[in-house]
Amino acid sequence: MTHWQNYHLARSIPDALQALTTAPGPARIVGGGTDLLLDLQQGRHPPVHTLVDVTAVPEMTVIEIRADRRDASAGRLYIGAGVTHSQIVASPFVAAHAQALIEACGLVGGPQVRNTATLGGNVAHALPAADGAIALLALNATVEIASPEGTRRAPLIDLYRGPGRSSLEPQRELLTGFYLPLRGGRQASAFRRVMRPQGVALPILNMACWLERIGDVISDVRIAIGPASPLPVRAKSAESTLRGKSPDSETLAAALAALLSEVHLRTSPHRATAEYRRHLCSVLLEDTLQSAWERA
Numbered sequence: 001m002t003h004w005q006n007y008h009l010a011r012s013i014p015d016a017l018q019a020l021t022t023a024p025g026p027a028r029i030v031g032g033g034t035d036l037l038l039d040l041q042q043g044r045h046p047p048v049h050t051l052v053d054v055t056a057v058p059e060m061t062v063i064e065i066r067a068d069r070r071d072a073s074a075g076r077l078y079i080g081a082g083v084t085h086s087q088i089v090a091s092p093f094v095a096a097h098a099q100a101l102i103e104a105c106g107l108v109g110g111p112q113v114r115n116t117a118t119l120g121g122n123v124a125h126a127l128p129a130a131d132g133a134i135a136l137l138a139l140n141a142t143v144e145i146a147s148p149e150g151t152r153r154a155p156l157i158d159l160y161r162g163p164g165r166s167s168l169e170p171q172r173e174l175l176t177g178f179y180l181p182l183r184g185g186r187q188a189s190a191f192r193r194v195m196r197p198q199g200v201a202l203p204i205l206n207m208a209c210w211l212e213r214i215g216d217v218i219s220d221v222r223i224a225i226g227p228a229s230p231l232p233v234r235a236k237s238a239e240s241t242l243r244g245k246s247p248d249s250e251t252l253a254a255a256l257a258a259l260l261s262e263v264h265l266r267t268s269p270h271r272a273t274a275e276y277r278r279h280l281c282s283v284l285l286e287d288t289l290q291s292a293w294e295r296a
């Protein structure tokens with residue numbers, strides 16, 4: 001069975017948009033194809049007419065520091081949506097500014113998947129526990145979206161509509177890249193996850209934490225967790241309990257209670273019970289916070 005009729009290797013963003021919008025049938029962007037091609041082959045995605053490959057678009061395959069368009073003295077870490085997980089793991093820019101993302105991307109699949117799968121595909125597939133997406137959420141990433149009308153930026157969380165559903169219009173929009181704040185003094189991040197021993201794709205639970213430390217106090221913090229609702233979750237109540245406090249056992253217990261009150265953990269037959277996930281919240285919260293705290 002033919003799952004697509006035309007494969008277009010785009011050379012620029014306008015070229016990709018042109019191929020997407022003028023295809024004579026359903027068209028989809030493809031990055032590494034590690035989700036989409038399996039879904040097509042296994043009948044979870046209806047056949048498409050045109051696949052538009054964005055992994056040779058120069059602007060979508062770079063990792064670099066870019067000037068902030070609103071504040072020329074500030075910069076942002078830019079990661080193209082067509083960058084593979086292996087490229088992220090090897091990037092000195094990501095190592096310097098986004099440790100949680102390095103840790104997340106280094107755990108995705110095995111080497112073959114990491115050499116092929118893109119960060120854009122990890123996010124656009126819109127699963128609430130995608131490892132790269134959870135790290136990006138804690139790192140306060142902004143996404144850049146291109147359409148025939150031009151480009152716009154939006155907070156990452158605005159992309160999500162439900163498990164496997166994003167707000168992107170698949171036949172006329174594409175993710176071009178991600179902007180992350182540069183790491184400041186005494187700021188750091190960390191990512192952890194728990195997989196089933198025989199698991200190959202998504203984790204039982206994952207968590208990323210970014211924090212800023214002033215002396216013995218957490219002055220600011222962001223925590224992201226998945227799968228803890230139909231969308232990736234920013235644990236804002238837990239963050240509030242941590243701000244202005246030292247990460248001692250009393251503060252951690254209060255943060256855990258807040259976290260458990262704002263997540264919706266469920267039992268999934270092939271992965272874990274809700275009860276086990278509640279237990280993992282405590283382990284991952286302590287582990288990610290401690291790791292980021294020591295790094296900061």
Ligand SMILES: Cc1cc2nc3c(=O)[nH]c(=O)nc-3n(C[C@H](O)[C@H](O)[C@H](O)COP(=O)(O)OP(=O)(O)OC[C@H]3O[C@@H](n4cnc5c(N)ncnc54)[C@H](O)[C@@H]3O)c2cc1C
Pocket residue numbers: 028029030031032033034035036037038054081082107108109110113116117118119120121122123124125129130131132168173174175176200201202203
């Ligand atoms: C064996 C195996 C192990 C895996 N392990 C993990 C894991 O540990 N953790 C994890 O999070 N995931 C895992 N995955 C899932 C998958 O590899 C990742 O989500 C990967 O990042 C998807 O990227 P891709 O480039 O292959 O996406 P694709 O399959 O190319 O695309 C996925 C979806 O995103 C859309 N898309 C892709 N790029 C863009 C873009 N730039 N703009 C708009 N839409 C776009 C496509 O149209 C499609 O709907 C695994 C998959 C396999 C097969």
